[in-house]
Amino acid sequence: MDKVQLSVVVCTFNRVNLLETCIKSLVSQTLAQQIYEVIIVDNNSTDDTKLVSQSFCDQYPNVRMVTEFHQGLSHARNRGWLEAKGEYIAYIDDDAKAFPDWCEQIVSFTQRQPSIKVFGGPYYPFTLKLPPDWFPPEYGKFEICYEEREIDVKYEWICGSNMTYxxxxxxxxxxxxxxxxxxxxxxxxxxxxxLMLVLANSGHTIYYVPSIKVYHLIASYKMALCWLLKSEYNCGKCSNKIFSLEHSVWDYLLILLRSFVSSFRLYIRYRREPFRRRVYYSFRNFFYTVGGIADKLFSK
Known part of the structure; x- marks a missing residue:
């Protein structure tokens, strides 16, 4: 079978060492190489990304590289599907590693469920150094359930490092x-x-497939309390851009006060946890709320 069925898109920016690990996992898949391709989208990297990417292109006929000059992951992801030759387009982050049968499981699902146009699976953490003792043990793991099923995008989602369209x-x-x-x-x-919300509102069914698995890196710089809370703050900002809920200034102040009181109660509840883990568990929702309100009130 010489027709490309699956295009795997890896968008990257200045993470050449991680990219190399990712691509190695993709060129050693159990699926026949003539059935899938790997597209590396370089988003203006200034390190050795082009050199390393070209070395894979020279070795593997199903690997190719393009450069997207508009800065931003969304620009790079859009360039990926524009370049793709496959009927299905899968995305994986440059700091992730695919399970050996990742591509095979994707193709297998498309054969079982040809009517499903959007789907994805779980990811599991890997690290390059041992996390500190206080670090949340569940952090970096994404699972919805153990069964193959439709998800409800009001409460569930497919992660960006393991999604197929x-x-x-x-x-x-x-x-x-x-x-x-x-x-x-x-x-x-x-x-x-x-994008998931747009598709769901357009009538598309979105599936979670637990057999389609990747590993995702917990980078060492993420193993810090300030980074975890900053991440929650930025999640709140981005959530506001997506959902754009409207309230008065007084309503926002009331929401903020309620969130702080709730966080303080959690801080008392988690008193047996290590201090930094206790702070993270207690105040992550507060920082998320602050981020959303800040975006609403101060973004132009």
Whole structure:
């Protein structure tokens, strides 16, 4: 079978060492190489990304590289589906590693459920150094359930590092919102969540498939309380951009007060936890709330 069924898109910016690990996991898949391709989208990297990517392109006929000059993960992801030759387009982050049968499981699902155009699976953490004792043990793991089923996008979502789309979705004029997501090293989220909401509101069924698995890195810089709370703050900002709830200034102050009181109660409840883990568990929702309110009140 020489027709490309699956295009795997890896968007990257200045993380050449992590990218190399990711691509190695993709070129050693159990699926026959003529059935899938790997597209590396370099988003203006200034390290050795091009050199390392080209070395994979020279070794593997199903690997190719393109450069997206518009800065931002959404721009890079949109460039990925524009370049793709496959009927299905899968996305994996450059700091992730695919399970050996990841591509095979994706193709298998498309054969079992050809009517499903959007789906994804779990990710599990890996680290390059041992996390500190206080670090939340569940952090970096994403699972919804143990069964293959439709998700409710009001409460559930598919993660950006393990998601697949039928190319007809993009042919209908839908794409990743370039106003959302990472831009260079600027921390931001939400472009894949926004796309899921658009698709769900358009009548698409979105599936969670537990057999489609990847590993996702918990980088050493994330093993700090300040980074975890900053991440929650930025999640709140991005959530406001997606859902854009409207309240008066007094309502926002009341929401903020309630969130703080709730956090203080949690702080008392988690008194047996290590201090930094206790602070994170107690105040993460407060920082999320502050981020959303800050975006609503102060963003232009």
């Amino acid at each position: 039928h190319r007809s979705i993009f042919n209908n004029g839908i794409s990743f919102d370039v106003n959302l997501g990472m831009k260079g090293s600027a921390l931001a989220y939400g472009e894949e969540t926004h």
